[in-house]
Amino acid sequence: MSITEHHPAPTAHAAPTPAELGIGARLSLHPMTDGFVPVILGALRAAARPEVEVVTDDVSTFVRGAEHHVVAYLLDAISAAAASGAHVVAHVHLSRGCPGEVACTVDDAILRRPVTLGPLPRSHHAASAHWALYPLDDGDADRRGDHMAGIFAAIEHARSLGVVTGSEHFVTRLDGDLADVLGAVAQGWLLVGQRVRHVVSHATISLGSPSASAAGAR
Amino acid sequence: MSITEHHPAPTAHAAPTPAELGIGARLSLHPMTDGFVPVILGALRAAARPEVEVVTDDVSTFVRGAEHHVVAYLLDAISAAAASGAHVVAHVHLSRGCPGEVACTVDDAILRRPVTLGPLPRSHHAASAHWALYPLDDGDADRRGDHMAGIFAAIEHARSLGVVTGSEHFVTRLDGDLADVLGAVAQGWLLVGQRVRHVVSHATISLGSPSASAAGAR
Numbered sequence: 001m002s003i004t005e006h007h008p009a010p011t012a013h014a015a016p017t018p019a020e021l022g023i024g025a026r027l028s029l030h031p032m033t034d035g036f037v038p039v040i041l042g043a044l045r046a047a048a049r050p051e052v053e054v055v056t057d058d059v060s061t062f063v064r065g066a067e068h069h070v071v072a073y074l075l076d077a078i079s080a081a082a083a084s085g086a087h088v089v090a091h092v093h094l095s096r097g098c099p100g101e102v103a104c105t106v107d108d109a110i111l112r113r114p115v116t117l118g119p120l121p122r123s124h125h126a127a128s129a130h131w132a133l134y135p136l137d138d139g140d141a142d143r144r145g146d147h148m149a150g151i152f153a154a155i156e157h158a159r160s161l162g163v164v165t166g167s168e169h170f171v172t173r174l175d176g177d178l179a180d181v182l183g184a185v186a187q188g189w190l191l192v193g194q195r196v197r198h199v200v201s202h203a204t205i206s207l208g209s210p211s212a213s214a215a216g217a218r
Numbered sequence: 219m220s221i222t223e224h225h226p227a228p229t230a231h232a233a234p235t236p237a238e239l240g241i242g243a244r245l246s247l248h249p250m251t252d253g254f255v256p257v258i259l260g261a262l263r264a265a266a267r268p269e270v271e272v273v274t275d276d277v278s279t280f281v282r283g284a285e286h287h288v289v290a291y292l293l294d295a296i297s298a299a300a301a302s303g304a305h306v307v308a309h310v311h312l313s314r315g316c317p318g319e320v321a322c323t324v325d326d327a328i329l330r331r332p333v334t335l336g337p338l339p340r341s342h343h344a345a346s347a348h349w350a351l352y353p354l355d356d357g358d359a360d361r362r363g364d365h366m367a368g369i370f371a372a373i374e375h376a377r378s379l380g381v382v383t384g385s386e387h388f389v390t391r392l393d394g395d396l397a398d399v400l401g402a403v404a405q406g407w408l409l410v411g412q413r414v415r416h417v418v419s420h421a422t423i424s425l426g427s428p429s430a431s432a433a434g435a436r
Binding site: 032 | 249255277278362
């Protein structure tokens with residue numbers, strides 16, 4: 001092979017940005033305490049890093065970046081809020097594939113490439129979550145869609161991680177260290193993203209609930 | 219036409235139950251105050267009515283019943299929590315079509331029948347929401363799915379109701395009286411339910427936010 005220093009190698013081509021791929025999250029943090037404002041602002045500040053774009057409004061916080069950076073941000077922000085000692089509920093909304101109301105035009109091979117998350121550091125915060133996953137599978141030229149197939153595959157994957165503790169109406173229940181729960185949610189989302197162009201996941205994650213303490217370990 | 223009193227009229231046939239149609243909601247209420255427990259429990263108690271089945275666990279509350287009863291329950295519960303004067307965020311998750319992890323077998327003509335909500339009484343609580351709708355449109359024998367078509371139709375409908383105030387990443391912003399915001403979310407969900415067998419909607423609804431007050435009326 002000839003020397004190619006005058007031409008960029010294929011791997012040096014500019015990869016599509018998270019914005020082009022429609023990758024990101026919305027986070028809402030709900031510390032159930034009179035002093036909720038400093039807990040929320042402190043948590044978002046503690047998680048800030050140059051690799052993610054963060055825009056906070058009065059309802060939720062938008063986070064954009066490569067998948068592993070977004071997940072690391074979410075883990076740090078929720079952990080910091082939980083460290084306040086208050087009962088905290090976080091709502092996490094992950095999306096990939098269709099930025100906003102714009103139709104997707106990105107090539108399948110790029111959009112559906114495998115993405116893996118590195119291991120997440122243990123948070124030492126016990127979390128209980130209600131998790132839902134939406135593979136928006138319209139099918140393709142050769143086949144109808146089958147959104148339930150993606151849901152089942154993601155639940156099986158979460159089960160293999162040991163965090164699935166129940167099947168409730170409309171959601172799957174996950175319990176474990178926050179890192180394991182959030183990891184299962186994100187991995188299920190990425191797993192289905194390999195076969196469906198537009199995948200969204202929602203998780204309501206509860207930490208430090210007095211109801212959970214009263215009920216004992218679940 | 220002959221007298222038919224010896225045969226039940228078609229309308230007297232047992233209608234499918236909300237459980238059979240997979241219709242219901244999950245609600246999580248987050249009052250940002252040290253006294254959050256009585257606010258949550260009081261709000262759920264204030265909204266209770268015989269027409270809905272309610273199951274509360276440590277993460278969220280499951281509500282099942284006919285659509286208009288479920289929506290009335292949600293409106294009453296969120297209003298009661300907001301009446302505490304605390305900053306309250308509610309997360310509402312509406313679903314119809316696929317009960318839990320079970321595949322849908324209900325006939326299309328029944329599942330996709332038009333359902334209308336009566337007008338909701340004004341709550342006198344200003345609400346700001348981030349709203350997402352997921353028509354899980356796998357297509358049918360004759361066509362591919364097109365989930366974005368349902369989303370666009372529901373947003374247009376909400377716009378006609380005057381509550382759409384912005385288009386954010388992954389969500390549509392709604393502002394207005396809680397009844398109008400919740401009504402637009404539920405009507406969009408039911409509108410799309412007439413063409414897609416499995417439709418889910420999520421809304422993060424904020425009331426009494428100090429950020430919103432600081433930013434002035436939006």
